[in-house]
Amino acid sequence: MNIEMIKPENLVYTKTKLMTDNALSYCPGCGHGTAHRIIMEVIDEMGIQEDTIGIAPVGCSVLAYEFMNIDMQEASHGRAPALATAVKRLWPDKYVFSYQGDGDLAAIGTAETIHACNRGENIVMIFINNGIYGMTGGQMAPTTLPNMKTATSPYGRDVKEMGHPLKMTELIAQLPGTYYVTRQAVHKPANVRKTKKAIRKAFELSKENVGVCFIEIVSNCNSGWKMRPNEANIWMEDNMFPFFPLGDIKVDGQLITK
Amino acid sequence: MKELRLMKGNEAMAEAAIRAGFDGYFGYPITPQSEVMEHLQKERPAIRTGMVVLQAESEVASINMVYGGAASGKNVLTSSSSPGISLMQEGISYIAAAELPCLIINVVRGGPGLGDIQAAQSDYFQAVKGGGHGDYRLIVLAPSSVQECSDFVKLALELANKYNNPAMLLSDGAIGQMMEKVELFPQQPRWTLEEIRKKKPWATNGRLFNQERHIVTSLHLIPEKLEAHNNHLQAKYKEIEKNEVRYEEIKCDDAEYIIVAYGLASRTAQKTLQLARAEGIKLGLIRPITLFPFPKIPISTYAEKVKGFLTLEMSAGQMVEDVRLAVNGRVPVEFYGRTGGMLPAPDEVLAVVKNVFKI
Numbered sequence: 245m246n247i248e249m250i251k252p253e254n255l256v257y258t259k260t261k262l263m264t265d266n267a268l269s270y271c272p273g274c275g276h277g278t279a280h281r282i283i284m285e286v287i288d289e290m291g292i293q294e295d296t297i298g299i300a301p302v303g304c305s306v307l308a309y310e311f312m313n314i315d316m317q318e319a320s321h322g323r324a325p326a327l328a329t330a331v332k333r334l335w336p337d338k339y340v341f342s343y344q345g346d347g348d349l350a351a352i353g354t355a356e357t358i359h360a361c362n363r364g365e366n367i368v369m370i371f372i373n374n375g376i377y378g379m380t381g382g383q384m385a386p387t388t389l390p391n392m393k394t395a396t397s398p399y400g401r402d403v404k405e406m407g408h409p410l411k412m413t414e415l416i417a418q419l420p421g422t423y424y425v426t427r428q429a430v431h432k433p434a435n436v437r438k439t440k441k442a443i444r445k446a447f448e449l450s451k452e453n454v455g456v457c458f459i460e461i462v463s464n465c466n467s468g469w470k471m472r473p474n475e476a477n478i479w480m481e482d483n484m485f486p487f488f489p490l491g492d493i494k495v496d497g498q499l500i501t502k
Numbered sequence: 503m504k505e506l507r508l509m510k511g512n513e514a515m516a517e518a519a520i521r522a523g524f525d526g527y528f529g530y531p532i533t534p535q536s537e538v539m540e541h542l543q544k545e546r547p548a549i550r551t552g553m554v555v556l557q558a559e560s561e562v563a564s565i566n567m568v569y570g571g572a573a574s575g576k577n578v579l580t581s582s583s584s585p586g587i588s589l590m591q592e593g594i595s596y597i598a599a600a601e602l603p604c605l606i607i608n609v610v611r612g613g614p615g616l617g618d619i620q621a622a623q624s625d626y627f628q629a630v631k632g633g634g635h636g637d638y639r640l641i642v643l644a645p646s647s648v649q650e651c652s653d654f655v656k657l658a659l660e661l662a663n664k665y666n667n668p669a670m671l672l673s674d675g676a677i678g679q680m681m682e683k684v685e686l687f688p689q690q691p692r693w694t695l696e697e698i699r700k701k702k703p704w705a706t707n708g709r710l711f712n713q714e715r716h717i718v719t720s721l722h723l724i725p726e727k728l729e730a731h732n733n734h735l736q737a738k739y740k741e742i743e744k745n746e747v748r749y750e751e752i753k754c755d756d757a758e759y760i761i762v763a764y765g766l767a768s769r770t771a772q773k774t775l776q777l778a779r780a781e782g783i784k785l786g787l788i789r790p791i792t793l794f795p796f797p798k799i800p801i802s803t804y805a806e807k808v809k810g811f812l813t814l815e816m817s818a819g820q821m822v823e824d825v826r827l828a829v830n831g832r833v834p835v836e837f838y839g840r841t842g843g844m845l846p847a848p849d850e851v852l853a854v855v856k857n858v859f860k861i
């Protein structure tokens with residue numbers, strides 16, 4: 245490599261200083277790292293690190309605070325919206341966001357999710373939906389697709405017996421306490437750009453105290469799905485996106501009618 | 503000028519929370535303690551002091567709101583009664599592990615299960631021995647009057663902040679509901695941002711540009727690190743045991759027999775003392791005020807002087823285990839208890855004293 249090229253004037257992209265130098269604990273190819281990074285870029289670009297508190301979940305991103313170089317709290321499984329609620333109410337001028345997986349947000353933490361949304365807490369909620377319990381080794385999640393094989397649905401999710409996948413994002417969009425609800429992805433550069441824009445919008449809105457801004461990121465779990473990263477992304481496009489279609493669901497407090 | 507009022511124990515705790523300068527209360531209704539949040543809401547604390555009061559969707563949510571609020575450096579509390587406190591246990595364990603100061607009020611009712619809504623002391627084990635998972639301790643204060651309900655809210659906050667440890671007020675349905683005269687302490691200011699930064703330098707309320715980030719977590723994946731953290735916690739609990747034991751003793755100087763009782767049961771025991779003394783029976787009373795740290799040393803010291811102890815509880819026998827540990831077999835430690843919301847009567851207890859000690 246030509247060392248001479250590494251000059252400030254040639255620099256087109258750099259690691260945000262709001263990501264620590266710790267090596268990510270995520271499997272190579274996993275979407276969690278990308279999601280972390282763009283959230284930190286937004287906070288950095290908005291210059292709001294002094295006023296931002298993040299809440300990490302229990303799940304693969306339990307160690308999010310090792311990577312996000314801002315003040316962070318690590319919640320118990322499912323309770324991040326409760327922590328975020330209290331922090332925001334006690335520090336109304338701060339930006340508060342929660343970061344949760346699908347088991348965390350849509351199974352064990354369903355009550356906290358729905359009630360934080362229904363109260364219209366002025367927080368940003370980031371929801372990483374990979375349709376599986378990544379951290380505990382690939383068990384069925386509330387968002388596992390029909391017939392999808394997981395460690396606890398080894399012959400595929402039989403919806404008659406195991407229930408249907410939960411579209412939590414559509415559900416909370418119905419609540420008057422949510423203001424901006426969108427579903428995005430981070431597996432391709434174009435999606436990363438869109439998602440980053442959505443995150444920026446959510447943080448900007450959160451200053452205006454209009455209610456919950458909720459961003460679902462449909463993401464891969466190549467390890468849990470037992471696929472190579474690229475296969476996982478293709479499988480996600482072919483199977484997850486039809487069930488969890490990308491795009492805005494609620495904007496300016498109004499449901500989008502398609 | 504003294505500020506005297508006739509109040510329920512529950513109202514006194516709520517009023518004390520505003521006056522002690524708490525920043526936030528998060529709770530979920532349950533009998534016999536619903537007056538705590540009711541009083542808070544009626545008093546408009548947001549206007550009085552800027553205190554936040556929020557009715558959560560469950561006790562699971564309220565204890566985790568306490569976790570988030572405490573982690574952000576604010577002085578916060580919750581209150582509930584037995585079944586609700588059971589639901590909170592995971593959160594309490596996290597709070598203790600993360601060393602967050604806060605106050606949890608348990609106005610105990612009869613159990614197990616849904617039990618009833620009368621006074622009981624059957625949550626002693628849960629409060630004092632852990633309740634949630636892992637090796638941790640709460641600082642546990644047991645009020646026996648409405649006055650102490652008020653005073654101990656302030657004291658508990660001070661102790662919690664001194665040791666970065668959750669504190670619990672272990673009251674009961676009778677003390678919560680009964681009305682007594684109470685002298686209220688004057689309004690304390692809520693902490694300013696500067697005070698929070700100075701007194702809770704670890705808090706997560708925004709990473710300053712020139713500083714390292716703060717993290718509040720209870721996760722220590724490396725066994726050596728978790729053991730070191732646990733050792734640190736245990737050393738702290740030892741320190742609390744050394745410094746913070748509180749108890750009251752009545753007529754123990756010449757006593758031949760001592761009743762050990764806390765909270766409401768200690769008031770029955772006081773009356774039993776009077777009846778006993780009138781009959782010439784030399785009965786004394788030790789009333790633990792802190793249940794953790796437990797007054798082991800005074801009990802152990804009296805074990806050298808008296809012929810026996812009777813532990814009186816509104817439970818099937820929980821604190822008696824700690825009395826037995828302190829006495830360590832030197833003299834008999836007897837137990838008498840009523841459960842399910844039944845209150846022992848003073849003459850009933852005196853009959854037990856005479857019977858077990860063959861007086």
Ligand SMILES: Cc1ncc(C[n+]2csc(CCOP(=O)(O)OP(=O)(O)O)c2C)c(N)n1
Nearest residue numbers: 302303304321345346347348376377378379
């Ligand atoms: C009270 C409790 N129950 C269960 C667990 C075990 N557990 C840890 S992570 C997890 C699932 C996480 O899945 P998800 O939220 O989808 O996150 P992912 O790992 O997929 O990103 C479970 C069940 C726990 N830590 N705490």
Ligand code: SF4
Nearest residue numbers: 270271274304378465
């Ligand atoms: S298990 Fe799945 S979600 Fe977890 S890091 Fe690996 S790929 Fe990502």
Ligand SMILES: [Mg+2]
Nearest residue numbers: 345346376378
């Ligand atoms: Mg998941």
